[in-house]
Amino acid sequence: MVALSTRQKLEILADAAKYDASCASSGTAKRDSRGSKGIGSTEGMGICHAYAPDGRCISLLKILLTNSCIFDCHYCINRRSSDVRRARFTVQEVVDLTLSFYRRNYIEGLFLSSGIIASSDYTMEQMVAVARSLREEHDFRGYIHLKTIPDADPELAHQAGLFADRLSINVELPTQAGLERLAPEKDGVRIEGAMAGMRHAMEDMGEARRKYRHAPRFAPAGQSTQMIVGADDASDSAIITRASSLYDRHRLRRVYYSAFSPIPSPSAVLPLRRPPLLREHRLYQSDWMMRFYGYGAEEVASATDPVTGCLPLDIDPKLAWALRHRDIFPVDVNRAPREMLLRIPGLGVKAVNRILASRRHRRLRLDDVARLTTSIKKLRPFLIASDWRPVQLSDQADLRSQMTPAPAQLDLFS
Numbered sequence: 001m002v003a004l005s006t007r008q009k010l011e012i013l014a015d016a017a018k019y020d021a022s023c024a025s026s027g028t029a030k031r032d033s034r035g036s037k038g039i040g041s042t043e044g045m046g047i048c049h050a051y052a053p054d055g056r057c058i059s060l061l062k063i064l065l066t067n068s069c070i071f072d073c074h075y076c077i078n079r080r081s082s083d084v085r086r087a088r089f090t091v092q093e094v095v096d097l098t099l100s101f102y103r104r105n106y107i108e109g110l111f112l113s114s115g116i117i118a119s120s121d122y123t124m125e126q127m128v129a130v131a132r133s134l135r136e137e138h139d140f141r142g143y144i145h146l147k148t149i150p151d152a153d154p155e156l157a158h159q160a161g162l163f164a165d166r167l168s169i170n171v172e173l174p175t176q177a178g179l180e181r182l183a184p185e186k187d188g189v190r191i192e193g194a195m196a197g198m199r200h201a202m203e204d205m206g207e208a209r210r211k212y213r214h215a216p217r218f219a220p221a222g223q224s225t226q227m228i229v230g231a232d233d234a235s236d237s238a239i240i241t242r243a244s245s246l247y248d249r250h251r252l253r254r255v256y257y258s259a260f261s262p263i264p265s266p267s268a269v270l271p272l273r274r275p276p277l278l279r280e281h282r283l284y285q286s287d288w289m290m291r292f293y294g295y296g297a298e299e300v301a302s303a304t305d306p307v308t309g310c311l312p313l314d315i316d317p318k319l320a321w322a323l324r325h326r327d328i329f330p331v332d333v334n335r336a337p338r339e340m341l342l343r344i345p346g347l348g349v350k351a352v353n354r355i356l357a358s359r360r361h362r363r364l365r366l367d368d369v370a371r372l373t374t375s376i377k378k379l380r381p382f383l384i385a386s387d388w389r390p391v392q393l394s395d396q397a398d399l400r401s402q403m404t405p406a407p408a409q410l411d412l413f414s
């Protein structure tokens with residue numbers, strides 16, 4: 001194999017890491033300042049943005065240790081049978097890159113994933129060695145997110161948690177059938193077993209820290225996972241149900257949804273077209289409903305189409321749910337409990353908190369609510385205020401069409 005420079009490896013291994021959404025940055029147009037015009041570039045390799053536990057947006061060096069892999073997951077560009085250029089960093093190279101990017105203020109942390117080389121244990125040892133060297137030899141205080149390998153020795157995952165802020169394991173596909181078809185070497189039971197092990201370690205170490213101030217921290221930013229959407233025929237309803245069970249059973253901080261994107265030299269079992277990106281967005285909205293608005297998975301799933309099991313793309317899932325459950329509306333903003341206010345389409349957590357604070361002092365009018373939201377038109381049919389009472393929703397047969405954004409001509413040249 002031809003020896004590659006660090007820059008060439010970075011090109012290959014940062015590009016290979018972009019398919020992992022669990023620390024996502026949004027795409028943008030390519031620009032750079034070569035030719036001495038302007039400053040800056042949007043093409044820098046390997047830097048993406050993520051949110052720290054305190055809500056700060058941080059830049060991370062996002063790379064793979066290697067894009068070689070002994071597994072052959074059909075949806076993955078790095079699979080064994082894929083015809084791509086391979087590269088591999090040494091532990092020292094990743095450490096040096098992280099430190100030099102950090103010193104130049106390019107990044108505030110590292111997101112490190114890897115294909116599986118030789119064995120799961122060997123790969124995990126290499127990743128732990130990177131995190132250990134950064135923390136112990138260089139006293140690196142920045143953010144570290146390590147992707148762990150479910151088959152690796154639990155002791156290695158434990159060590160990873162002592163050095164990393166966040167750990168994640170991808171469940172990859174929402175159903176066991178999908179996993180068996182598209183990632184036959186992966187085992188859903190082992191993946192969930194590894195998540196359960198991390199959850200217990202986090203709880204044990206958290207308990208120890210409550211008793212002993214100097215007990216070590218274990219993955220203080222928790223664990224997360226990613227599901228690929230649209231590579232198999234799993235419905236949104238199945239995805240929502242799986243995500244909810246992962247949140248409940250393993251106390252995940254986040255489930256990320258990644259719309260399957262066709263890869264170069266794809267496997268014949270994959271669909272030819274990617275699902276609409278809006279589907280991914282609707283799943284994030286439904287996830288938000290479960291995490292912040294108090295909906296159960298079965299409630300969110302009730303907003304899906306009964307035939308396809310998928311969320312509508314033209315309206316958001318909270319509105320879709322409200323239209324399916326018209327009998328509970330309108331909700332009185334001056335009397336309803338918090339959990340009912342959170343069900344009004346278009347009212348977010350902040351707006352609900354402000355309604356609860358304001359109504360202690362006076363009765364709220366429609367105008368008062370309008371000041372808390374961007375679209376009172378969307379809310380009006382669902383709420384009662386001191387000067388407003390809508391027609392019963394069940395009497396409004398055309399409500400859905402009133403709420404659906406008008407279709408717009410697509411731009412041929414965008």
Ligand code: SF4
Pocket residue numbers: 069070071072073076077078079080114115116183
């Ligand atoms: S194990 Fe990971 S890197 Fe290897 S083929 Fe599967 S998804 Fe890709």
